[in-house]
Amino acid sequence: MSEQEGKQAGAAPAIEVRDLRVAYGEREILHGVSFDVMAGETMVILGGSGSGKSTLLRTLAGLEQPSGGEIRIRGKNLQTLSREGWHELRTRMGISFQSGALFGSMTVGENVALPLHEHTRLDPSTIDIIVRLKLEQVGLSGYEDYLPAQLSGGMKKRAAVARAMAMDPEILMFDEPSAGLDPIIAAGIDELLLKLKQAFKMTIVVVTHELASAFLIADRMILVDKGNIVAVGTPAEMKASTQPRVRQFLDRVPEPEMEQELDYLQMLTGQIVPLRQ
């Protein structure tokens, strides 16, 4: 069903990733991942800590350089994009960071207004109206003059979403939207995401490790493990999957203990590198 939704919203993929490799120095984090995100679709990138999912999002946002492979966003190859091309693309993408990344020296209102002031020639009174509208959409009416430090964790996330949406982007990306929030606030953020998805038909990419939230908001999802894509599919397909790694993640099974004493000894002494890290 969700596949159809994706196709209805627009046949062309908004994001195409082919054989993407990313390395920090010698250490390769992503070992050649490929997937598409259709226009208007909500794609959830699931994975455990250190799986490479955040690196994947940072690379899509242009904050990390791929060491191989290709990314196309709205049909444009990121590696060959000019300065102007990047500028144009970035005004059409909004990113909400894990920590919120609001500018601490500016009020919430100024944070949301910043991209509008810098990239548009709208007069200040129009910008004020847009700021109030965006804050209202994320449930933060009346908080324009607060400093980020005066907000709770959930409110910071909401303000960050408002800022990411300031330029009415076509693609919205979220890094761990509900990390570090209590379940009620996290549910509120999920609800906000669903509302945005229905109201604006934006292409949304969410990186998370929260299963409940992932199944609630996703049209399709990707499971990333140790820098590889293990599975791609709709939430229903994921739930039905029999793949051991998918099952382990969804059923929240911890990594098995070292069974063989000899293996354990070898790991400690470093004689033989163990298979799993």
Added chain:
Amino acid sequence: MGMTRTIGAATIDSLAYLGGLTRLAGSTTRAMFGEIFRERRLPFRRAIHQGMAVGVDAIPILSLISFFVGLILALQGAYELRRLGALQFVADAVAISVTRELGPLMTAILVIGRSGSAFAAELGTMKVNEEIDALETMALDPVRFLVVPKFLAMLIMMPCLTIWADAMGILGGALFGVTSAGFTLGTYMHATMDALVLHDIATGLIKAAMFGLVITMVGCQEGFRTGLGSEEVGKSTTSAVVTSIFLVILVDLVFTALFYFGSAR
């Protein structure tokens, strides 16, 4: 073999660091002039805000330090001058050493401690909080947004503070002159004016502007290079202070040598 390699690696690291500073200075200048030509308003509001922090707020402590340094210079100079029976030259000695050297240098050291460290800490914290990343993803150039206002503030404030420090240093010398060397305030100032030529003050101000460049670039570069985690911010700040002091002294040496050999010809 091992030592050669260590020296080689250290040299390459230092050159790379200087290269980074130069590149940052280049992109800052480009961003600054780019603004002017694209008829976009320069970030004056942020520059004024920075200027207040860098300049105006530094005045009380700078006044006190410069006054004391002037007084110390007078005392130290008088020690020798008295033996030669030339105590009346104490005004000249203070005037020349303060305007040419110690005014700019003490100002730079104070500004490094107050603002260079603050730049590194501010940008470092922003890096750790992903705020620099956020700027980039909003298509806002972090250099234009963060470094240009600081650079503008420094470029204006360093010479201003230096002139102030010069004046306070001379006043410090005057305290000694009036109380212990038989001057009145009027005659001391007269002697100071006679001793100084514009060249002395001008070279001091040129150095001050150069110090401002160095302090801004080192502070910002250290901030941008901050790794992940809050202890890294502390490391960047320390490194910004130590590196700035070293580079300011080095630039001081180069410029003093240039002025000396330039005027000798």
